[in-house]
Amino acid sequence: MSVEKSYVLGTHDEEIARLSLQNAVWRPRATAAWRRAGFSAGQTIVDLGCGPGWASLDLADVVGASGRVVAIDRSRRFLEHLERAAAARGLANVEIRERDLNEGALPVENVDGIWSRWVYAFVRDPRGLLARAARAIRPGGTLVMHEYSDYRTWKVSPHEPEFEAFVKDVMVSWREQGGEPDVGLELPVWASELGLEVKSLTPIQDAARPGDPVWQWPRAFVGVGLQRLVDVGRIDASRAGAIRDAWARLEASPHAFTVTPVVLEIIASRRA
Numbered sequence: 001m002s003v004e005k006s007y008v009l010g011t012h013d014e015e016i017a018r019l020s021l022q023n024a025v026w027r028p029r030a031t032a033a034w035r036r037a038g039f040s041a042g043q044t045i046v047d048l049g050c051g052p053g054w055a056s057l058d059l060a061d062v063v064g065a066s067g068r069v070v071a072i073d074r075s076r077r078f079l080e081h082l083e084r085a086a087a088a089r090g091l092a093n094v095e096i097r098e099r100d101l102n103e104g105a106l107p108v109e110n111v112d113g114i115w116s117r118w119v120y121a122f123v124r125d126p127r128g129l130l131a132r133a134a135r136a137i138r139p140g141g142t143l144v145m146h147e148y149s150d151y152r153t154w155k156v157s158p159h160e161p162e163f164e165a166f167v168k169d170v171m172v173s174w175r176e177q178g179g180e181p182d183v184g185l186e187l188p189v190w191a192s193e194l195g196l197e198v199k200s201l202t203p204i205q206d207a208a209r210p211g212d213p214v215w216q217w218p219r220a221f222v223g224v225g226l227q228r229l230v231d232v233g234r235i236d237a238s239r240a241g242a243i244r245d246a247w248a249r250l251e252a253s254p255h256a257f258t259v260t261p262v263v264l265e266i267i268a269s270r271r272a
Helices: 013-037 054-063 076-088 126-136 161-176 187-193 213-231 237-252
Strands: 044-048 068-073 094-098 111-117 137-150 155-157 196-204 257-259 262-270
Touching: 013 054, 013 111, 013 137, 013 196, 013 213, 013 262, 044 054, 054 068, 054 076, 054 094, 054 111, 068 076, 076 094, 111 126, 126 137, 126 187, 137 187, 137 196, 161 213, 161 237, 187 196, 187 262, 213 237
Parallel strands: 044 068, 044 111, 068 094, 111 137
Antiparallel strands: 137 262, 155 257, 196 262
């Protein structure tokens, strides 16, 4: 299996578009976290597991021309997308580093901050990655992490048994691929064990109706995630169709809403 194909949801154009939508929905939460962490102009900030780099572009605006963003990912296709996007915007402060986060030291040192969103949930040794990230920041530097802490809290109303089964299948498939969807529960403990000071822990959860912008984020995941479950043999096409029908019923209901899975925002600093 190639590196590109081993991505849980792939690196195809549809996934790049989904990640763009996801970043747009999460941008207010991300930028607020960056402000709380003290990310600012002139700093060097790492976008760890940057994917196609949508957050890297936002961070480039935060650090300005006097700072730099180091975008790290293992997908050459994602990184090429970021290179093109940065060039189109005339950004000279975004640096690309191709690296498998499952292996070796990070290609940075003494940086001011590291940002990650849904990265530790997908690596084989999340504690080891956290240790490497902690070594890469300067004394006083800060890690900002957004990770799920209870994925089972993704619910819909009216109740749809097919959708509830879909959430369970996603979690089983996730773990079969070597990840842990609820890694957010472990990260603060590991951070403290590694000598970091946990500055804040903030749970994030939304309730959204079909017409809300936030609804578009889980909606896009259902489309891509269902196909992924079929591709890996977790469910068959008939069952995928039943889940799509359940989601369509929700979108047609004037009273429907979804409660998104709980994300834990973790801000931790290396002691000066």
